[in-house]
Amino acid sequence: MDVSSINQYIGKLAVITGASAGIGAALTTNLARRGINVVGLARRIEKVQELAKENTKGKIYAIKCDITNEQDVIRAFQEIEKLGPIHILINNAGKIANTTLYNGNVDEWKKVLDVNVIGTCLLSREVVRTMTENNVAGQIININSILGHFKYDTPLNIYPASKFALTSLTETLRLELIGIDSKIKLTVLKIIYNNIFRCILSNIFRV
Numbered sequence: 214m215d216v217s218s219i220n221q222y223i224g225k226l227a228v229i230t231g232a233s234a235g236i237g238a239a240l241t242t243n244l245a246r247r248g249i250n251v252v253g254l255a256r257r258i259e260k261v262q263e264l265a266k267e268n269t270k271g272k273i274y275a276i277k278c279d280i281t282n283e284q285d286v287i288r289a290f291q292e293i294e295k296l297g298p299i300h301i302l303i304n305n306a307g308k309i310a311n312t313t314l315y316n317g318n319v320d321e322w323k324k325v326l327d328v329n330v331i332g333t334c335l336l337s338r339e340v341v342r343t344m345t346e347n348n349v350a351g352q353i354i355n356i357n358s359i360l361g362h363f364k365y366d367t368p369l370n371i372y373p374a375s376k377f378a379l380t381s382l383t384e385t386l387r388l389e390l391i392g393i394d395s396k397i398k399l400t401v402l403k404i405i406y407n408n409i410f411r412c413i414l415s416n417i418f419r420v
């Protein structure tokens with residue numbers, strides 16, 4: 214998919230889930246440095262507030278949100294919408310469980326599915342609603358894994374299944390958006406977190 218230049222988003226608002234650590238924190242800081250205003254969602258809000266201390270061109274806002282909790286997500290969107298229309302959503306929050314399938318813990322399996330699958334659906338639903346209401350032809354970017362596209366010998370219990378589900382639901386949402394004649398763009402990234410990942414992001418945003 215063709216994703217337009219990042220420059221068109223300078224001064225606009227992006228929402229990134231899982232902004233308190235890892236890839237989400239790096240994306241939050243990097244987009245803000247380029248002049249995009251970023252709302253970072255996470256449960257550990259203090260970690261996002263730390264990022265906001267850097268003097269970036271774009272502002273960083275920290276909003277506490279457990280993306281597996283529908284009321285939390287709805288409340289977070291009410292706060293975000295006061296800041297302005299959302300142009301980018303990056304569904305980045307993800308979870309891996311320390312368990313097994315042959316002898317595993319159901320609660321741990323459900324937590325992974327709740328974050329990686331249901332959380333992504335909730336955020337996507339809310340952002341499609343608000344982008345549509347504001348007539349914004351925005352971007353939804355789902356951070357996936359190569360484990361959601363190909364079979365690898367990695368015994369990560371339910372995680373690869375959750376990422377295959379993300380691949381599938383991205384395509385389903387794409388069809389739904391076409392069905393309602395939406396101009397919202399949907400992208401899925403297969404991440405291996407290393408320099409290749411940074412190159413992929415550079416390509417997508419043409420920076």
Ligand SMILES: NC(=O)c1ccc[n+]([C@@H]2O[C@H](COP(=O)([O-])OP(=O)(O)OC[C@H]3O[C@@H](n4cnc5c(N)ncnc54)[C@H](OP(=O)(O)O)[C@@H]3O)[C@@H](O)[C@H]2O)c1
Binds near residue numbers: 254256
């Ligand atoms: N790192 C890799 O090598 C790699 C490779 C392939 C794909 N990926 C994918 O890239 C994404 C980011 O990975 P990462 O390694 O950067 O993750 P990470 O360092 O483990 O951070 C996970 C993030 O998700 C957030 N999160 C987890 N549960 C949440 C919940 N219920 N509500 C809100 N936020 C929640 C965490 O925030 P709080 O705990 O503060 O809520 C944290 O900010 C994931 O989707 C992952 O599957 C990563």
